[in-house]
Amino acid sequence: MNRSDNTTRYWRSLNDLEQTEEFQGMMATEFPGGPEEHWTASTRRRFLQLMGASVALAGATSCRWKEETIRPLATRDENRVPGTPKTYASHLTLGGFAQGTLVTAFDGRPSKIEGNPKHPESLGATSVYAQAATLHLYDPDRSRGIARMAGGEQDSDLASFEAALKGVMDKASGTNGKGLAVLAPPTSSPTINRLRGRLLSKFSEATWVSYSPMSRDNEVDGCRLAFGVSARPYYRMDKARVIVALDDDFLQDGPSALRLTREVASRRKPENGWMNRIYSVEADFTSTGAFADHRLRMRSSDIGRFVVALRAMVEGKDSSEFSGKAHQVLAAMAEDLRANKGDVCITCGPNQPAAVHAHVQALNVYLGNADRTVAYLPATAVGSPLKEVQALVSAMNGGEVSSLVILGGNPVYDMPADLEFGAALGKVETSIHLGQYRDETALACTWHAPQTHELESWTDALASDGTLSIGQPMIEALWDGMADTELLSRLFGEKTSAHDAVRETTRLDDKAWRVALHEGVVAGSAALPLNVKLGQLPEIPAAASGLEVRFVTCRTIADGRYANLGWLQELPDPMTKLTWDNAAMVSFATAKSLGLQHEGMARLTVAGRTLDVAVFLMPGHADDSITLALGYGRTAAGHVAGLNDDWVEPVGFDSYKLRGTDSMYLATGASATSTAGTYRLATTQDHFAMDEIGRKGLEQRMPNLVKEGDVSTYEKNSKFAKDAPDFWGPEVTLWQEVEQTKDPDHRWGMAIDLSSCTGCGTCTIACQSENNISVVGKEQVLKGREMAWIRMDRYFVGSAEEPSAVSQPVGCQHCELAPCESVCPVGATVHTSEGLNDMVYNRCIGTRYCSNNCPYKVRRFNFFNFNKDQAKAGNEVLQMAANPDVTVRSRGVMEKCSYCVQRIERARITTRNVDRSIFLPDGSVKSACEQACPADAISFGDLMDETSKVSKDHANDRTYSLLAELNIKPRTKYLARIRNPHPSLAVAHAAAEEGVHHG
Amino acid sequence: MADSSAITHEAVFPPALVQGKNDFHSITETVCGVLEAPKPPKSWYMIFGTAVALLGVLGAMIVYLIATGVGVWGNNQPVAWGWPIVNFVFWVGIGHAGTLISAVLFLFRQDWRTGINRFSEAMTIFAVICAGMFPAIHVGRIWVIWWVFPLPNQMSMWPNFRSPLLWDVFAVSTYFSVSLLFWYMGLVPDLATVRDRAKTKARRFWYGLFALGWNGSNRQWHRYERAYLLLAALATPLVLSVHSVVSFDFATSQLPGWHTTIFPPYFVAGAIFSGFAMVLTLSIPARKIFGLEELITMRHIDNMCKVIMATGMMVGYAYAMEFFMAWYSGNEYEGFAFINRAFGPYWWAYWIMVSCNVLSPQIFWSKKMRNNLTVVFIMSIFVNIGMWFERFVITVTSLNRDFLPSSWHYFSPTWVDVLTLLGSFGLFFTFFMLFCRYLPQVAISEVKNVLPEAHPHHEDH
Numbered sequence A: 001m002n003r004s005d006n007t008t009r010y011w012r013s014l015n016d017l018e019q020t021e022e023f024q025g026m027m028a029t030e031f032p033g034g035p036e037e038h039w040t041a042s043t044r045r046r047f048l049q050l051m052g053a054s055v056a057l058a059g060a061t062s063c064r065w066k067e068e069t070i071r072p073l074a075t076r077d078e079n080r081v082p083g084t085p086k087t088y089a090s091h092l093t094l095g096g097f098a099q100g101t102l103v104t105a106f107d108g109r110p111s112k113i114e115g116n117p118k119h120p121e122s123l124g125a126t127s128v129y130a131q132a133a134t135l136h137l138y139d140p141d142r143s144r145g146i147a148r149m150a151g152g153e154q155d156s157d158l159a160s161f162e163a164a165l166k167g168v169m170d171k172a173s174g175t176n177g178k179g180l181a182v183l184a185p186p187t188s189s190p191t192i193n194r195l196r197g198r199l200l201s202k203f204s205e206a207t208w209v210s211y212s213p214m215s216r217d218n219e220v221d222g223c224r225l226a227f228g229v230s231a232r233p234y235y236r237m238d239k240a241r242v243i244v245a246l247d248d249d250f251l252q253d254g255p256s257a258l259r260l261t262r263e264v265a266s267r268r269k270p271e272n273g274w275m276n277r278i279y280s281v282e283a284d285f286t287s288t289g290a291f292a293d294h295r296l297r298m299r300s301s302d303i304g305r306f307v308v309a310l311r312a313m314v315e316g317k318d319s320s321e322f323s324g325k326a327h328q329v330l331a332a333m334a335e336d337l338r339a340n341k342g343d344v345c346i347t348c349g350p351n352q353p354a355a356v357h358a359h360v361q362a363l364n365v366y367l368g369n370a371d372r373t374v375a376y377l378p379a380t381a382v383g384s385p386l387k388e389v390q391a392l393v394s395a396m397n398g399g400e401v402s403s404l405v406i407l408g409g410n411p412v413y414d415m416p417a418d419l420e421f422g423a424a425l426g427k428v429e430t431s432i433h434l435g436q437y438r439d440e441t442a443l444a445c446t447w448h449a450p451q452t453h454e455l456e457s458w459t460d461a462l463a464s465d466g467t468l469s470i471g472q473p474m475i476e477a478l479w480d481g482m483a484d485t486e487l488l489s490r491l492f493g494e495k496t497s498a499h500d501a502v503r504e505t506t507r508l509d510d511k512a513w514r515v516a517l518h519e520g521v522v523a524g525s526a527a528l529p530l531n532v533k534l535g536q537l538p539e540i541p542a543a544a545s546g547l548e549v550r551f552v553t554c555r556t557i558a559d560g561r562y563a564n565l566g567w568l569q570e571l572p573d574p575m576t577k578l579t580w581d582n583a584a585m586v587s588f589a590t591a592k593s594l595g596l597q598h599e600g601m602a603r604l605t606v607a608g609r610t611l612d613v614a615v616f617l618m619p620g621h622a623d624d625s626i627t628l629a630l631g632y633g634r635t636a637a638g639h640v641a642g643l644n645d646d647w648v649e650p651v652g653f654d655s656y657k658l659r660g661t662d663s664m665y666l667a668t669g670a671s672a673t674s675t676a677g678t679y680r681l682a683t684t685q686d687h688f689a690m691d692e693i694g695r696k697g698l699e700q701r702m703p704n705l706v707k708e709g710d711v712s713t714y715e716k717n718s719k720f721a722k723d724a725p726d727f728w729g730p731e732v733t734l735w736q737e738v739e740q741t742k743d744p745d746h747r748w749g750m751a752i753d754l755s756s757c758t759g760c761g762t763c764t765i766a767c768q769s770e771n772n773i774s775v776v777g778k779e780q781v782l783k784g785r786e787m788a789w790i791r792m793d794r795y796f797v798g799s800a801e802e803p804s805a806v807s808q809p810v811g812c813q814h815c816e817l818a819p820c821e822s823v824c825p826v827g828a829t830v831h832t833s834e835g836l837n838d839m840v841y842n843r844c845i846g847t848r849y850c851s852n853n854c855p856y857k858v859r860r861f862n863f864f865n866f867n868k869d870q871a872k873a874g875n876e877v878l879q880m881a882a883n884p885d886v887t888v889r890s891r892g893v894m895e896k897c898s899y900c901v902q903r904i905e906r907a908r909i910t911t912r913n914v915d916r917s918i919f920l921p922d923g924s925v926k927s928a929c930e931q932a933c934p935a936d937a938i939s940f941g942d943l944m945d946e947t948s949k950v951s952k953d954h955a956n957d958r959t960y961s962l963l964a965e966l967n968i969k970p971r972t973k974y975l976a977r978i979r980n981p982h983p984s985l986a987v988a989h990a991a992a993e994e995g996v997h998h999g
Numbered sequence B: 001m002a003d004s005s006a007i008t009h010e011a012v013f014p015p016a017l018v019q020g021k022n023d024f025h026s027i028t029e030t031v032c033g034v035l036e037a038p039k040p041p042k043s044w045y046m047i048f049g050t051a052v053a054l055l056g057v058l059g060a061m062i063v064y065l066i067a068t069g070v071g072v073w074g075n076n077q078p079v080a081w082g083w084p085i086v087n088f089v090f091w092v093g094i095g096h097a098g099t100l101i102s103a104v105l106f107l108f109r110q111d112w113r114t115g116i117n118r119f120s121e122a123m124t125i126f127a128v129i130c131a132g133m134f135p136a137i138h139v140g141r142i143w144v145i146w147w148v149f150p151l152p153n154q155m156s157m158w159p160n161f162r163s164p165l166l167w168d169v170f171a172v173s174t175y176f177s178v179s180l181l182f183w184y185m186g187l188v189p190d191l192a193t194v195r196d197r198a199k200t201k202a203r204r205f206w207y208g209l210f211a212l213g214w215n216g217s218n219r220q221w222h223r224y225e226r227a228y229l230l231l232a233a234l235a236t237p238l239v240l241s242v243h244s245v246v247s248f249d250f251a252t253s254q255l256p257g258w259h260t261t262i263f264p265p266y267f268v269a270g271a272i273f274s275g276f277a278m279v280l281t282l283s284i285p286a287r288k289i290f291g292l293e294e295l296i297t298m299r300h301i302d303n304m305c306k307v308i309m310a311t312g313m314m315v316g317y318a319y320a321m322e323f324f325m326a327w328y329s330g331n332e333y334e335g336f337a338f339i340n341r342a343f344g345p346y347w348w349a350y351w352i353m354v355s356c357n358v359l360s361p362q363i364f365w366s367k368k369m370r371n372n373l374t375v376v377f378i379m380s381i382f383v384n385i386g387m388w389f390e391r392f393v394i395t396v397t398s399l400n401r402d403f404l405p406s407s408w409h410y411f412s413p414t415w416v417d418v419l420t421l422l423g424s425f426g427l428f429f430t431f432f433m434l435f436c437r438y439l440p441q442v443a444i445s446e447v448k449n450v451l452p453e454a455h456p457h458h459e460d461h
Helices: A014-018 A021-028 A041-051 A056-062 A066-070 A133-137 A158-175 A190-202 A217-227 A257-266 A287-291 A300-314 A324-339 A354-366 A386-397 A421-425 A440-444 A484-491 A498-506 A510-519 A566-570 A588-594 A692-705 A711-716 A762-770 A778-782 A819-823 A849-853 A876-881 A901-915 A928-932 A949-954 A983-994 B024-036 B042-068 B083-094 B096-107 B111-115 B117-138 B142-148 B164-197 B201-210 B218-251 B263-289 B298-329 B332-343 B347-365 B373-400 B415-438 B444-449
Strands: A085-094 A097-106 A109-115 A180-184 A207-210 A231-235 A242-246 A277-282 A294-297 A344-348 A374-378 A403-407 A430-435 A447-450 A459-462 A468-471 A547-552 A584-586 A600-606 A609-617 A625-629 A636-638 A666-678 A708-710 A748-753 A791-797 A804-810 A829-831 A837-839 A938-942 A972-975 A977-979
Touching: A085 A109, A085 A459, A085 A468, A085 A510, A097 A468, A109 A133, A109 A762, A109 A876, A109 A928, A133 A876, A158 A180, A158 A403, A158 A430, A158 A447, A158 A484, A180 A190, A180 A386, A190 A207, A190 A459, A190 A484, A190 A498, A207 A386, A217 A231, A217 A354, A231 A344, A242 A300, A242 A324, A277 A287, A277 A324, A287 A294, A287 A804, A294 A324, A300 A324, A300 A354, A300 A547, A300 A666, A324 A344, A324 A983, A344 A354, A354 A374, A386 A421, A403 A484, A421 A440, A430 A440, A430 A484, A440 A636, A459 A498, A468 A498, A468 A510, A484 A498, A498 A510, A566 A762, A584 A588, A584 A600, A588 A609, A588 A666, A692 A791, A692 B332, A708 A711, A711 A977, A748 A949, A762 A791, A762 A928, A819 A829, A819 A849, A928 A938, A938 A949, A949 A972, B024 B164, B024 B415, B024 B444, B042 B117, B042 B263, B042 B415, B083 B096, B083 B117, B083 B218, B083 B263, B083 B373, B083 B415, B096 B111, B096 B117, B096 B164, B096 B218, B096 B263, B111 B117, B111 B298, B111 B444, B117 B142, B117 B164, B117 B263, B117 B415, B142 B164, B164 B201, B164 B218, B164 B444, B218 B263, B218 B373, B263 B298, B263 B373, B298 B332, B298 B347, B298 B373, B332 B347, B332 B373, B347 B373
Parallel strands: A180 A207, A180 A403, A242 A277, A242 A344, A277 A294, A403 A430, A430 A447, A547 A625, A584 A609, A708 A977, A748 A972
Antiparallel strands: A085 A097, A097 A109, A097 A459, A231 A374, A459 A468, A547 A666, A584 A625, A600 A609, A600 A666, A748 A938, A791 A804, A829 A837
């Protein structure tokens, strides 16, 4: 492009020859903007050839060229069939780390997120958060443009915003950056970190503070204390025979949760050889605790003591620190750890202080786990120490910060309450907020610019193992959003696009870049483990007595960033089954001693800060401990989670108001008093406090509904799950069975392994996204009208104090003799020859008889037009989140799981087009729940194909049908859950099993 | 003692069916007097006014329902059928007494039926109208409700004949048409009487139109009685079939608490039980207001009390038998369903049902009580309440806790549920009060038949 050389050259246009400013400007960008003749057909064809025919390779076609998105498809590209989905590799980040995704887009419109099997921290699975990303993208409450916030919100334009940025930079240039501060969430993104370095080197006096309200940085601090280096433990659990989770919900929390779930679950199948044994010592009842073979409830404050005692016991000394069950578990745990040195794994959760983490890692090293089940990787995405955050706030208060750039995040809402960040922000002359919503922070700043969603912009980030992945935009930014990298580049007076910035960071050549985009990961970029050496361990501070308050990330809306996503608000918490709220989780005994009532109100006090919050009596919660989920009580989130400006009440209670810099994850010395009033909490399952009759009935039937056994039971009789209760009659049928009368091409079936299922609920959200399932709202959930097609049933076993719990996903079982079909007066639910129980929406008149006759109660009725909001002015964008292959149901019709029939048909069409074959190889049809499941607990496929995974699962000894005695022949079968208790604790467990089951 | 041992005429022969000094003419005068009076009694206006107001409420509720969605009711998952279906079964049950009285008792030559048959047939028609309304409005998409009928259409759609709901459609519509026909046929001679007595042109025209040219010729009477007998024979099986079919909605499903073979006879007994109770509820005030005490006599009331007592005990037997079978089957879901019914969250509904339906009718063992109109009236209300609760107990308590405890959910009705039920009474009483005012409440010609004068060779010869 540079015309400094005088050699003869060809020119493309007069502008080129002249090298006009316009032309140079156009060429400076990777993909030139402007009229479409610059982008000729031949170059595109060449381009596509280069990309190859591979669907995913075409990923780069989704880059943000204005031409691509605004040009009508008057002439169709080769191989492009309108309405055919294309899949692109990308990623989504949470907590600064990437999880690889494959994004399905219809005609340039992303509508479904799947995991990227090639990404080390996805392995094909996704989290609930990732599943909801499409809804996030199309959230109508997202900010729709630049606004000047000082003196009242006022829409503005890019030019004025850039002028404001220029003002900031001009001022900073004069002072070498003094008075300029950037507040951003911690991230592993090499580009952001590069630009950060560049900014700090240009302005040596500027400050950059990273803050996230939900970090796992205590483990980094712990490693620093133990090893003297900044490292993060990276667990590998597929080889771990014994896993000890200390106050750590590692199956749900943290950047490796998906991979760890897969690894742990892979060793929970008794027919595949040895099973791991999981111990969980935790305060609240988490999925990890429910999944564990042994769970010990313990205040977070006492975990430090526990670690010390465990270390002593592992070293062969006896410890009298604990007594009773805790001591038994401790002894068993120590014995297991000793016996399996090097093949064990101990994790520690974010609520634990750094010192405890240091001791846990020291124990891991002591047991020889380092480089076997745990590696120490250089810490990335680390937030600034709290001191720096405090320093920034005091500088803001002192008027030393004249310009603050907030790059995403919502600090006004989620900073510790004692910092009073909002007030400090008011003292900053120019505060610029880049965010997806005009949220609490935006309202308190002087400028706001809409931030692109990760599906709208080029990003890069590392997986927790250090593997680099590139996030591709799937769609032109909906609301003229600006990427964080783009705003940063403007701080240098440049207008580098996010694409160029990322490309510049990665330094990959064209081919490597395309491969990286296609694969979704940059091969071989994983970090090398550090060689760590144990140093002097710090003392674990003495456990504070009295009431503690634990702050945890919400399992459905994270730290509040996803609060406005109805899917996630309505996703029941894995353990409490609570929707649309958070609450103070408290044990029965503590509630009694504090005088708290379930669904009553309590006033919590921590260091002078108070919060009035609803109380939830949680079975199995540690005594003298209260768990509060963060992320609720938003006042400027949007029309779903709370918007003061539009009279939308906040959903839930703002736990941040109770959080202080001294009590980020754990507040000790708290107090709680009962206050007047009650509060209705919308749970999707009856709470533990059920009447005696109901409890007895539940207790009696549970062993036949969720079949469980110990390894010893399994070894004695591997087919124990097939044992039938006495009252089952002979199987006689009145109807001629459909599949005998026709010759089907396939027999679709599903198998769900309860031994692997962790109850996380990803299947529910995956299904919601795939099948356009409506959100109904808290009032309707209270009435029992939630719409989930696959729900996660959770049952407690044992007493209210020491229960264990099981999860069971239940969707339509596609009975061969479906009771729903015979009772429909209009034949709106019918059987296909392939065994699907089809629901014909247009035929349904809504008698709801099918639901009455469904023993699983998996049918869902549209009591209202739950999609009405999508038609409202301004909300139309929500319609884009819908899967075009699935009907959006109208009011008054019944709906239910279809076994993802649209995916079956899609695969059938594709296969027939390719080779005219009716054979669909196993894996060519994956149901949405199966595809998203991190534990690989669900298999779906053709039962006629004896080699398919589902056929093998159906042939498994552990397989049973739910409610088989009704002789309805469900096509979904369950595999009994097998526990692997320590022999010394197995007796105790068996005794508990004899005890009561509760719901 | 000597007095009581004396065999009285009363003890051997029941009291005459028409009391007082009535002859053919006076009966006509009494019955026609009601509809020929220039103004109905004040109480008629009060009841009719209330009924029309409630009918207005019903209309408003239905408009609200159709405009908004079925969610305005308390129905949920798992209780997909709530009050509307409870009300449906309740009204169908009430609609039973009419056919029983007019057809079955006719075939069994129970002459006492003549005083109350017109009345109860009218009640039947209106109760079935109320009943039929509920399944229609309870569907999610009322605008396509016609798909339940086997109408050939361009969409090649055909209903599913395996569904008990479809059987319901036929059973109820057949019952309604036969009942209407039967009622109307019986009305024809009486309408002619009213026509003949009419003093205004309008009355002459309208009653004349519906009297179908009846002139009371021997031939007409002959054919009339033949047809009446045939219709009675046709209607008799319907007494058993309608509520049996309604019970199939429940019995053929596999829901514990519904899936029981006892349902058809149990439902029929319950229906007769509630039907007679409703006849009492209506006739006790009506005979007073319209001065029909001599036609609807204490003997009628006494007989009806006996029927109520008998059917009440049948229903009670069914309640007990359900429990026995639940235990005897050894099926834990079945066992739970019934324990839960009686002692679970809806225990109160169950015990309201038992006390109203089984315990309270026992009072009718006493003749004194059967002859005490206040007691009988209150008991009839109790039975109505009890039978409504029976349907509530069957529908809601079975559904709210079925197989998988994860789906258990308590059902609470909404204000729309309550107002719709009240409104259905408005619909019923609006029709009924119009009937009382404009049609002969007692079958004039039939009552005349049971007068001694109608049988010149009776007794004395």
